[in-house]
Amino acid sequence: MNNFEFYNPTRIVFGQGQISRLSTLIPEDANVMVLYGGESARKFGTLDEVEAALGDRKVSLFGGIEANPKYETMIKAVEQVKNEGTDYLLAVGGGSVVDGTKFVAAASLYDGEPLDILKTGGAKLKEAMPFGAVLTLSATGSEMNKVSVITYDAAQAKMAFISETVFPQFSILDPVKTFTLPPRQVGNGIVDAFVHVTEQYLTYPVNAKVQDRFAEGILQTLVEDGPKAMANPEDYEARSNLMWAATQALNGLIGTGVPQDWATHMIGHELTALYGLDHAQTLAVILPSLLEEKQQQKQAKLAQFAERVWGMTEGDDAEKATQAIIKTREFFESVGVKTRLGDYQLDATCIDPLVQHLTDHKMTHLGEHQDIDLDSSRRILNRSL
Structure with missing residues (x-):
C-alpha cells in the first residue's frame, strides 16, 4: 500500500425527511442563496421543503444550472452573491449543481480573476464561502468531496479544480428525492x-x-x-x-x-x-x-x-x-x-x-x-x- 493522507470533514445526514434538519445545520442569521438546476426541484416540492426548513433566514434563489455546469452561468451566480451580500450557499440538486456551487463558493471570495481557479486547478485557493447540499441524484460523489468540474464554453473545455476549501459542510441524502428521476x-x-x-x-x-x-x-x-x-x-x-x-x-x-x-x-x-x-x-x-x-x-x-x-x-x-x-x-x-x-x-x-x-x-x-x-x-x- 502507498503512503496516504485522508481527510474528509463533510457531515452526512442520511434518510427520509431529513431536509427539515436544515433548520439546525445552517446558522440562524445566514443570508442564504439556494442554487438549483431545472424546474423539477420546484415541481416535485423539494424547493418548497427547503424554503420551509430555512424558516426566517434571508433566502435568494439561483436556478438554471446546466447538467454540465458552465463557467458563464456560474459567474452570474457569483455576481448575485456579491450584490446581495450572501454569506451561505445551499446546493439543491445533483452533482452538477453541487459542482457549480463549489465554484461559486470559491469565486465569491477569490482575490483575482475567477477563471484562474479553473486554469490553476484550484491550487491558489485559500478560502471559500461555507455551503451545504441537498442531494436529489446519486452519481458524482460531489456531495462529499473536494472536486468540482466546470465547463468553460468559450474554450469548449471541461476543467476541474480541487481544494479542501470546497468540501461541503454537510450534505443531506434523502433517497425519496430520487424516486422521480x-x-x-x-x-x-x-x-x-x-x-x-x-x-x-x-x-x-x-x-x-x-x-x-x-x-x-x-x-x-x-x-x-x-x-x-x-x-x-x-x-x-x-x-x-x-x-x-x-x-x-x-x-x-x-x-x-x-x-x-x-x-x-x-x-x-x-x-x-x-x-x-x-x-x-x-x-x-x-x-x-x-x-x-x-x-x-x-x-x-x-x-x-x-x-x-x-x-x-x-x-x-x-x-x-x-x-x-x-x-x-x-x-x-x-x-x-x-x-x-x-x-x-x-x-x-x-x-x-x-x-x-x-x-x-x-x-x-x-x-x-x-x-x-x-x-x-x-x-x-x-x-x-
Missing part, C-alpha cells in the same frame, strides 16, 4: 458511480486489501441494486444503497494508498465538450475500450475484478479479464446506457477533433502509468466506434 438519469448515475470506482480500482495491485474490498463492495452493490432501482423507481432500499454507494465511490476513501487511472474521465470530458454527450454516456463508451487497450497491463486487477465482482471462477487470468470487460459493457447496457459512439450518431470523423482537443488540453499522458499517449487514445476511440 427519469430512467436516463438513474442509469447515468449508476454508470458514473461504477466508473468512479474502477478508476481507483482497476490499475495494478499494491496489496491494499481494505481499499480493494471496499471498492468491490460498492461495485457489487451497484450491480445488484442498480437494476432494482431501474425496474421499481420507488424501491427505497435499492435507492438507499445506490445513494450511499455513489457517495462512497468518490469521497476519497477507496482511493487512499492506491494508484489511480482517470484516463476514461479525461477522454470522456472531451466527448462531452465537443459533442454534448452526457458525462456517464462518455464513460460507458470509453471504459470498456480502454480496458481492452490496456488489458495486459491491468490483467491482475481485471482478473480479481472478474472473480470478486462478477463471480467468475473458470479460466486463466487472461480469459477472466476478457470476460470481465464483456460483463462490464453488458451491465452498462442493462441500465440503459449505450456503449458505442455509433449509438450517439458519432462515427470515425469525430476522432481527429477529439485527439486534437486532448492535445490542446495537454492530455497527452494519461492513466496510472502516464503511458496512455495520443496514439493510445486514438486506438481507444477507434475501439469505441
Whole structure:
C-alpha cells in the first residue's frame, strides 16, 4: 500500500425527511442563496421543503444550472452573491449543481480573476464561502468531496479544480428525492458511480486489501441494486444503497494508498465538450475500450475484478479479464446506457477533433502509468466506434 493522507470533514445526514434538519445545520442569521438546476426541484416540492426548513433566514434563489455546469452561468451566480451580500450557499440538486456551487463558493471570495481557479486547478485557493447540499441524484460523489468540474464554453473545455476549501459542510441524502428521476438519469448515475470506482480500482495491485474490498463492495452493490432501482423507481432500499454507494465511490476513501487511472474521465470530458454527450454516456463508451487497450497491463486487477465482482471462477487470468470487460459493457447496457459512439450518431470523423482537443488540453499522458499517449487514445476511440 502507498503512503496516504485522508481527510474528509463533510457531515452526512442520511434518510427520509431529513431536509427539515436544515433548520439546525445552517446558522440562524445566514443570508442564504439556494442554487438549483431545472424546474423539477420546484415541481416535485423539494424547493418548497427547503424554503420551509430555512424558516426566517434571508433566502435568494439561483436556478438554471446546466447538467454540465458552465463557467458563464456560474459567474452570474457569483455576481448575485456579491450584490446581495450572501454569506451561505445551499446546493439543491445533483452533482452538477453541487459542482457549480463549489465554484461559486470559491469565486465569491477569490482575490483575482475567477477563471484562474479553473486554469490553476484550484491550487491558489485559500478560502471559500461555507455551503451545504441537498442531494436529489446519486452519481458524482460531489456531495462529499473536494472536486468540482466546470465547463468553460468559450474554450469548449471541461476543467476541474480541487481544494479542501470546497468540501461541503454537510450534505443531506434523502433517497425519496430520487424516486422521480427519469430512467436516463438513474442509469447515468449508476454508470458514473461504477466508473468512479474502477478508476481507483482497476490499475495494478499494491496489496491494499481494505481499499480493494471496499471498492468491490460498492461495485457489487451497484450491480445488484442498480437494476432494482431501474425496474421499481420507488424501491427505497435499492435507492438507499445506490445513494450511499455513489457517495462512497468518490469521497476519497477507496482511493487512499492506491494508484489511480482517470484516463476514461479525461477522454470522456472531451466527448462531452465537443459533442454534448452526457458525462456517464462518455464513460460507458470509453471504459470498456480502454480496458481492452490496456488489458495486459491491468490483467491482475481485471482478473480479481472478474472473480470478486462478477463471480467468475473458470479460466486463466487472461480469459477472466476478457470476460470481465464483456460483463462490464453488458451491465452498462442493462441500465440503459449505450456503449458505442455509433449509438450517439458519432462515427470515425469525430476522432481527429477529439485527439486534437486532448492535445490542446495537454492530455497527452494519461492513466496510472502516464503511458496512455495520443496514439493510445486514438486506438481507444477507434475501439469505441
